[in-house]
Amino acid sequence: MSWVVPLESVVGPASRSVGGKGSALALLARNGFAIPRTLCVTMECYEHFVMRTGLRERILLELNRKDFNDMRWEELWDAALRIRNMFLTEPLIEDIDSNLREAFASWCGGKAVAVRSSAADEDTSRASFAGLHESYLNIQGVESILEHVKLVWASLWSDAALLYRQDIGLDADRSLMAVIIQEFVSGERSGVVFSANPGDPSQMVLESVHGLNQGLVDGLLEPDRWLVDRSSLRVLSHTAAPRNRLLVPGSTMTRLENLPSEASGRPPLSPEEVLTIARLALRAEEVFAGPQDMEWTIRDGEVVVLQSRPVTMMAQGREEDKRTWYLSLRRSFGNLKLLRTKIEEELLPAMVRDAEQMACLNLRRLSDEELAEEIRRRKDLENRWNKIYWEEYIPFAHGVRLFGQFYNDVVRPADPYEFVRLLGATEMESLERNRMMEDMASMVRSNPRLRNRIVSGDHLHADDEFLALLTRFIERFGDLSCAISGFVHCSQGPEGLLRLVLEMAEHPPVQTAAEREGVDSLKAVFLSRFAGEKRVFAGDLLDLARASYRLRDDDNIKLARIEAQKLAGIQEGQRRIEERGLEGIAPGLADEVSESRWEFSSSPGKHLQADGRAGERVKPRQLRGQPAGPGLARGPARVIRDAADLLAFKHGEVLVCDAVDPNMTFVVPLASAVVERRGGMLIHGAIIAREYGLPCVTGVVDITGLITTGDIVTVDGFLGLVTVGSPGLS
16 A cells, blocks of 8 residues: 655545645645645555554543643643654554655655645644644655654644644544655745735735745744735835844754855845745635745745645734743744843843842831832832743743753653753752752761750751851741742741751752763763764753753742742831831831732742642542653652641652642652642653652642642652552551
């Protein structure tokens, strides 16, 4: 049986077998448009592969660990990563392998190709899927084409594609993928054209860059932009871009180069070419009976159409539509490098500076009016930094995801999260906090006299060295009685911190991933797989991922220090009210404190909330979540409902909570495993659990309502299962 068809034979019923993009290209070709020479791998080939290998059942298992509608975007990414790894590690079955190999060898003749997606519902009037499935350029050799066919198949289950299917009501269980193999057209200038501007249907929009189109599509290059009147084809405006670089084919990949000076001074398109492409877009609109989003390139003066899809406007103007924000998290390597520079050189220093300047201000010297104004200023600062957190810091987390995908594509590990081991040498504030606690615990282990003083409550007469370390710790991280770094005395003094130090001192120190695994040697082995420009890229991507991994944890602690200073101002206002009464303070201050009282009283437990109804329910035997840290452990549960529960944590207990925050991971070195309701491989609980080699399961629905402190639980971080036993079980 042949699962490969040339584009010229795609007519009638055969159009359904090659997906939306394939059938659109076939229609363009029949209507006289210049398109690349194209071969189609049918959807039947994909279906045969997933059925024969058992992949279909494994995919459905991943997508049904919990209600799909309840899965957070981080859980969708995890599921997509695991599914992608299934395609990477599953060899092609013999009949498909021989069929495709023969077809590609005779058709390609060793020439470079583009390997593109063409899903069943892709590029229809109902759904665009623009940019959600993978395309690969400059692929050379039959082996490489075969591997990239599997990668395109896997992209059917990318996190963004899954979210989009869910949002527009497509059935993920019935999703199918064809693959388009195109002659690779290395155009001198490229771009996209919307035959109807989504913002103003009376206009069309053209965008163009020098070099390959991927530079525009991936956001690496800013394009020149033209607005054209649809009726008269008159150019309404032209916005010039900087024009300093272009994307070109490399030996095995694409790369950015400096644009020659003679080209940088002129637009990619002449006025005549703008008109030619505008007319081409209107012709395509007639062929498809609707506005088109068409991608094209110019080679030797000829406009070659690479693909065409309907312009979908269903999401325009809907404030509740989150797809635009979600898709903005998926950044290219070049975009992430620029974002890293902005974060490390501009935003983080300013954030630290704001927190330090607030900490240096003596609030007690301010008048009531000045204190009220200072509290307002601190609230505004916190709001500003929260906005930056969502707009800049959260998207930078994609650096880890980008590296994880690259690592798995190259290494093909059995464990799809093996790449995290390479990130273990990354310095994080939460690990530094835990090391300082371990330093105090080490002093206690080696000094029985010091231990006795702390146990008796006489820590103020402890050794100077210990007191100095304790003071530095509290100045930097707070006394741990609050769920906010840098804040102190939510409910008590340093007694809770000292109790944790004593608990740590009773047991040997726990090694981090960097200490256990020798991350430098892992890095050397990884980089040895590459040579030349690919080795440079791999090293740069790893360095970016480590910065992304570090920020994923540090940003919350730094943000908490901003919040701590706001709460310090509110606390000073409360002190004055308690001391003088409401009648004795300025009305403005009373208003600020009154508005914030609920916030202040709830802040210590804001990340730790649970419904507290576990005793009213029948306990299940087994709970299913997402595997986030390999290993198997058993111990008594410690369910975290507020900050005081953290301070009561004992060695060997299983940390069970709604969501682990970086400000509460100081107990993880004492834990035997971590379980939380919030899901995701790269949430804070999972990051720190893997640092200490602990089993971790995330995304367990209502976990804090189904388990109570003291329940004996077994945590399987390989399968994502939590089994509830009883103290009498062995």
